[in-house]
Amino acid sequence: MKSSKNKRILFLALSGIGNLIMQLPAITAVKKQHPAWHITVCVAPRGTAEIARSQPGIDDVLEMPIRANAMQHIKNIITLHRRSFDVGVALSPGQLLKSAAYLFLAGIPVRIGNSYPFNHNPHATLFLTKAFHERPGIHDIEQNLTLITPLCDTIPHNSNYELIIPEQNIQEAKTIFAPISYKVQAISYVGIHAGSALGFAWKRWPLDRFAEVARLYSRKHPSARFIIFGSHNEQTEKMRLADMINNHCSARIADTVTASLMTTAATIQRCSLFISNDSGLMHIAAAVGVPTIGLFGPTDECQTGPRGAKSVAFRAPGTKPAYNTERAHYFGTEPHISMLAITPQQVLDTIGSMAV
Template sequence: MNHPQMFRDLERPRVLLVALSGIGNLLMASPLFRAFQDANSTAELDLLVASRGTKSVLEANPRVRRVFAGSPKPNIRALRKLTGILRRERYAVGIVTYPGQLILSAALLRLASIPRRIGHRYSWTFLRDSGLFFSDPVPEAPLPAFTIPASAAAHDVVQNLGLLQPLGITVDPGTARYEFPLTTDDRAHADAWLTQHDPGGHTLIGLHPGSYGDLAYKRWPAERFAELGDRLAERYHATVLVIGGPEERALKAEVGARMHARSVMVDAPLRVTAALIARCLCFVSNDSGLMHVAVAQSVPTFGLFGPTDERRTAPWGPNGHVIRAAGTQPTYDVQRLRNIRDRNAPDSSLLALSVEAVARAVSVTVQVPVPPREPH
C-alpha cells in the first residue's frame, strides 16, 4: 500500500507533529502544516510542542486542530500520562520536526502506538545515522559548502518539507512561507500598547538584542545595538522598540539606557509582541526566535550571524536578510558546539561585525518613508 492510498482509506486521518524546540524552530516547521493540508484536506493536524511559550504561536492557526504542550519538568509519570492521551487519539502518522529531540520524540511516537513514524536519521551516544523507533527514517539534506550568500539547500525549512516525502508529498521550497497569523485582538492590544507608550505615532524600528537562555555567544554586544538604534532612529525619524522576552529585561534596559534617541522597551506577551513587530519598518535581531517571528509578519528582517549557520537558520523568504562580518564563518551545528570558547560572551565572529556594516546593510534595503502630502 502506498502512502496516499493509506490516507484515502481513512475518512479523517489524524496526524501528530512533534516540535519540541523553540519558537524559531516551530516557525521553520510551519510551512509543513500548509503543505500537508494542501495534499490532505480532510486530515486533522495536532501538534506536541515544548513548554517554553511556543504554544501561543499556534493559537490562531486554522490548520491546527489541537496543541499539546510538553511538561516543563518531564518525568516518568508525566510521560506515561502523555503517551496515554496520544494513544487514545489513534493517530495514523507521527512526524518529528527538525532538528528536535529526535530519539526522545521517536520513542514517544512508538510508545503512543502510532503506526507510521517519520523523522530524520540521527546520532545519539553510540548510535550513528540511526532510524531507531522510526518506521520511515529520512536522511538529512546534506549541508552545502559555505558561500556568501549562503545556499538554502539544507535550511531547516527544506529539512522539514523533506519529511513529507515518505507520504508521497513533494513541495517546492521556493513557495514556502512561515505561518504565524495574528488575530484582531492581537492587533487591538498592540494598538493600545502604542497609544500608551508611543502616542506620537512615529515610524517604528525593532531591535532584538537577546537570544534564548544561556546562548550569549549568539548576541551582538548591547552597546552596538544602542549605537545602531541611534543611527536608525535618526535616518528614519523613528522610535526604536527594544524587544525581547521577560528574561531579557535587564538587557533591553541596558540598550535603552545607552541610546540617545527615543526608545521604548517592550514587555508584552508573544502574540502582542508579534503584532508590534508587524508595525515596524524593519527589524534587526540576533539569530533568535523573534527574528523568525518578524519574517513571519512580512517585516524586512536583518539577522546578525556569527557562530550560528545561516545555511540552516537564516530568516526565510524575500523579507529575510543575513548580515555577517567579512571573513567569518559559522562554528555551530545542531549536533555539538565547535570552536566556541565562551558560551557566556559574544563570539569573535560577532565582535567582528561593525555598527557601520549593519547600518549600511539596512539603509541599502529599507527606504526612508515619504511623509504624506498635506491637503491643499
C-alpha cells in the same frame, strides 16, 4: 499513505519559537493538501503553544514537559497513545531520539523523522519507520518539507514562512502601541531584539553596538523611533538598551515592549525594520513580512536564517558557524567571537542595501 481517507496526524515540535515557525510550512502543506486530516501539534513548554494555537491549519495543540522524570514521560506517552494517531512526524530540530522514542511508545504505526547521532552511529534510525538524512547546508524549512513527502503528492516550491496573527492580537497591539506614539509623528518604527533564549547568550551582539546602530540610523532618519522587544527574562537588558539609545541621541526615541507572544508579533508587524540576533523574534518579524536583518555568528544562517520575503542574514566576513543543534556545545556566557566581528557600520550598510 497519500489517500484522502481521514487520518490523525501528530507533529512533534519540541524546540523553541523560531524552530516552530520554520516548521509551520510543512504542517501547513499537509493540511492544505488533506483538509480532512486532523492535525495535532505537540510542543514543549517553551512559549510555542500560543503560536501553534493561533494558526488556522492546526486542529489541536498538546503542551508537554519533556525535560522530566520517568513518571512524567510515561504520562506523556499514555496521553499520546490514547489519541490513536495514524502518523507521527518528528520535526527537526527537536530532540530527535526522544521524539522517535515517543512516537514508537505511543503505538503510532507510521513514524517519520530525520536520522540522528546515537551510539557512534551518525545516522541512527531506531524507532522510525521512514527516516531521512539531514542534508548539509539545507535550511530547516526544506529539511522539514522533506519529511512530509510520504504524506503529500506535491511539496511547496516557495518555502518562505508566514505567521497568521489573530485579529484580537492586532487590536491589543494597537493599545500597546499608543503609549509609544511620540509627540513627534514617527516616519518609521525600528524594532530591535538584542536578546536570545536562555543559555544562548553567546548568540547575542553587544548592547552598545545595537545602540550605535540606532545612533547612526537616527542621523539619517531623524523621525525614526526604536522599540526594544524581548521576553520578561530580558527586561533588564531591554531597559539598558533603551537608556543607551536615548543617551546616545540626547532624546527619548526608544522604548520597550513586553506582551504575550502573538501580541508581540502584531506589534512587530507595525515596524518598518527589525534588527535582531538569531532568535525566535527574528523569525516572527520575518514571518509577518517586516524587513528583517538577522545577525549570525556561531549558528548557521544557511540552516536557520530568516526566510521572509524582505529579510537578510548578515555574517561578518571571515567567520564561520560553529553550532550544531544535535550535539552538546558550550560557548560560555559572553558573545561569541564571531558576533564581536560584526561592526555597527556593517549593519548600517546592510540596512542601506535593503532600501528601507
